[in-house]
Amino acid sequence: MHLAARMSRIGESATLKVSRRAAELKASGADVVDFGAGEPDFASPGVAVEAARQALADGFTKYTPTSGIPALRRALAERFARQYGAPWTADQVLVSVGGKGALFEIALALFEEGQEVILHTPTWVSFPEQIRFAGARVVEVPTDGADGFAVHAEKIVGAFTARTRAVILNSPCNPTGGVIAAEDLRAIVAAAAERGIVVIADETYERFVYDGGTAASAAALASAYPETIALVGSFSKTYAMTGWRVGYLLGPPPLVRAAAEIQGHATSNPTSFAMVGALAALAGAEGDIEAMVAEYQARRDLLVPALAALPGVTCQPPKGAFYAFPDVSAHFRGDITDSTSFAERLLEEAHVALVAGAAFGSDRHVRISFACSRHELARGLERLERFLRRN
Ligand SMILES: Cc1ncc(COP(=O)(O)O)c(C=O)c1O
Numbered sequence: 001m002h003l004a005a006r007m008s009r010i011g012e013s014a015t016l017k018v019s020r021r022a023a024e025l026k027a028s029g030a031d032v033v034d035f036g037a038g039e040p041d042f043a044s045p046g047v048a049v050e051a052a053r054q055a056l057a058d059g060f061t062k063y064t065p066t067s068g069i070p071a072l073r074r075a076l077a078e079r080f081a082r083q084y085g086a087p088w089t090a091d092q093v094l095v096s097v098g099g100k101g102a103l104f105e106i107a108l109a110l111f112e113e114g115q116e117v118i119l120h121t122p123t124w125v126s127f128p129e130q131i132r133f134a135g136a137r138v139v140e141v142p143t144d145g146a147d148g149f150a151v152h153a154e155k156i157v158g159a160f161t162a163r164t165r166a167v168i169l170n171s172p173c174n175p176t177g178g179v180i181a182a183e184d185l186r187a188i189v190a191a192a193a194e195r196g197i198v199v200i201a202d203e204t205y206e207r208f209v210y211d212g213g214t215a216a217s218a219a220a221l222a223s224a225y226p227e228t229i230a231l232v233g234s235f236s237k238t239y240a241m242t243g244w245r246v247g248y249l250l251g252p253p254p255l256v257r258a259a260a261e262i263q264g265h266a267t268s269n270p271t272s273f274a275m276v277g278a279l280a281a282l283a284g285a286e287g288d289i290e291a292m293v294a295e296y297q298a299r300r301d302l303l304v305p306a307l308a309a310l311p312g313v314t315c316q317p318p319k320g321a322f323y324a325f326p327d328v329s330a331h332f333r334g335d336i337t338d339s340t341s342f343a344e345r346l347l348e349e350a351h352v353a354l355v356a357g358a359a360f361g362s363d364r365h366v367r368i369s370f371a372c373s374r375h376e377l378a379r380g381l382e383r384l385e386r387f388l389r390r391n
Pocket of ligand 1 (some may be wrong): 038097099100101170173174202234235236246
C-alpha cells in the first residue's frame, strides 16, 4: 500500500506501544505491574455517570452542534470567567473529542511549512508528531531535572525567531511533572504577544498539583492578551473520564472557528451523552477531584523517596501531574544501552511496564505513572529494585 508522504512524519505513540506489549503479556497470563498508562485508576464521578445514563434514557443520542452542546460551552466560559476573569464567551469555546482532538485541530489550523513551533522538552509524545504532521518544524527548549524541569521564560523567548508561529506550554507537564511559575508564564505570553506568536497552553493536568500548590493558568492572562492565548483542557484526567473523550479549546475567535471547521469535517460533535456527563462533572464533582488529588499526593510521597533511594537512580519530586521521571542512566551498561532497552528489559524480565524517556525526548529517564494503587506501586518498586541490583 502506498501511503501519503505525510505519514512518514508520524509514528505510533510510544506510550500506546508499551501498553499494547504489557496487554499482550497480561493476556498470556503474566502478572504485569503497569506503570505505563497515563490513565487515572479512579472511577468516573457518579454525577457524570448518572447524568449520561439519564441522557441516554431520554434519547439524547443524536448529532449535536459541531462545537458541542451550548450548555457545556456556556459552563466552560463561565468557569474560566469566574475563576480567572477570562474574557472568553461561549462562542469562543469549542468542545472537542478529548484535549488531543483540540490540539490536533489547532496544529492543522495554525502551523505551516517553514514555520517553527517551540516545545519545552522532555515533552508529551503527541506535540512533536502533531507539529510535524502539520508541516512545521519543532524547536526544542530543554528543561533540566536538577531544577524540577522548570520552564524558564528567558530560554523560551531566546528561541523566538521570525519563523516562530507558536509556543506550546504544558503545565503541569507530562512527563516531567514540572509546573511553570506565574512570572515565567506572564513573561512568555507578553513577549509572544509583541511578536504575534500564539501561546498554546495545555492545562490537561491543571488540578494535579501537590504540597498545597496551584498551577498558574494562562486563562488569567487572556484578558490582557486575548489574541495570544489558546487554552486546551480536558475532562480525561481531572475527572477520570478518559474514555468519554471530552476536551475543549478556548481562545481567539478566528482560531476557535477554524478548529470547529476542521472538527466539522473530521469527527463532528463529541459524543452527545458524554458531553452531558461532562457538564454534570463540571458542576458537581469537586469532591471527587479533591479525593483524587489527596490520593495522588500520598502515592507520590510513597514512590519518589523510594525511587531516589534506589542504587544509581535520581528523582526529584514532581510538582504536578501524576508521573515520576527518574534518571536511570547510571544503569546503562552491557546490553542496556539506553532508556528504550532499559524499559524493554524491565518489562520482559521483571514484568514492570513503564515508558522509556526517549519517547519524550530524554534518553536518560523513564516515566513511571502513579495513576495506580499504592499496592501496585509497592509491588513494582520491589521488582524494580531486584532488577536494578541484577543489572
Ligand atoms: C499533556 C497532555 N495533553 C493532552 C492529552 C490528551 O488527553 P485527552 O485527549 O484524553 O483529553 C494528554 C493525554 O495523555 C496529555 O498527557
